[in-house]
Amino acid sequence: MFNALPNSRSPEDTRLRILAATRELFAKRGRRGTTTREIAELAGVNEATLFRHFGHKDALIEACAEHYCQAVQLQEFLHHLTGDVDSDLQQIAARLIETMSAVRDMIIMSLAEEEESAVGTAAWRAPLSIHTTLAEYMARRVASGELEGDPLLLARFFMGMIFSRVIGMKKFPDGPEGPVPMTEFQVNVFLNGVRKSK
Amino acid sequence: MFNALPNSRSPEDTRLRILAATRELFAKRGRRGTTTREIAELAGVNEATLFRHFGHKDALIEACAEHYCQAVQLQEFLHHLTGDVDSDLQQIAARLIETMSAVRDMIIMSLAEEEESAVGTAAWRAPLSIHTTLAEYMARRVASGELEGDPLLLARFFMGMIFSRVIGMKKFPDGPEGPVPMTEFQVNVFLNGVRKSK
DNA sequence: AGCGCGTGCAAGTACGTACTTGCACAGATG
């Protein structure tokens, strides 16, 4: 047989194409709104193949969530920072936007689902680990007298700020200047708000 | 026949019970995950009755969205404020939390859907109108020299702050002190961040 | 009393979807 796509035909590659198609469709229509037929078609694979790989739909969902949501380690990232709180936070914000954007659809899926699922667990893995790391960073800055407040609340505030933009604010699009000025604005307000007054 | 529930049996009441059941189930399982059978059962109504009222499922969804999402007018609310920016914003925040919580599930549903739907339009009606009003409020405060910055960005920042808490931050629950200190913290940081320095 | 409206009930239709199965084929590997 011939195939439409220039497939590399290793089993592993088949698996990856199925996972990619799964993610794309799930993000659009949700888990219940997506059919295995559609997934197979988009992946350029026979539906039977899909079931041979994953057994059943739920396992496919789980595999998809696990595949695309690894915990992000940014401890190392935090150690490469210059030491200037302002530029540190700008960089953290940029990194945060990047990371959260990557799991945006997963997070929304998890929000729209009834109870804890594999998707929910996986989707929040990165944000939760980031939150912890960020709280440690804030704690250091508080200890050094640069910032004031509860580090946990500071980290949460900061993440929420970014979160609201990434997740929900398609309805409030960035201005024509693009996303960078908005990020700068956010970080500045945050910094002014929490910098220790002398 | 007898019925389990102490039903008031007017057609209008039947309609309302169906809408309530629809909303409850949709919030849990999404539109595709919810069956008309379940809705009818939860509403204490026969499935046929449901279809006699709404024709088909999509119309039911639309009716549900329209019924539960009216635009919130808080112009009048803003005029009752004391004039002290700090307490003003605290009150606005409280009101905002209230309003957004009421449409939280609708907003999440709209986020999880592919394109613009009736739910999407309805769910964002209140937040969008609030955003406009709030921007006007900020503009006044900027004009009076109390705050500084672009009123639109200020309003957006403020709403995003609340939005992140209401929508997504079940994963970052409020501390044991309850939600009020968190709100105060948020508003304080915001105010410190945007108050005009003299 | 008689009528109509809203509803319950039971059965049914049409269709979509998860998942299976048996067979054929092509490529890699021994």
Added chain:
DNA sequence: CATCTGTGCAAGTACGTACTTGCACGCGCT
């Protein structure tokens, strides 16, 4: 060459779900 593995293909099963229909019943009218 022989075999095994991964896949395509076509047909099929079982079931769930949106939506329909015909009938009976009860309540509130006039």
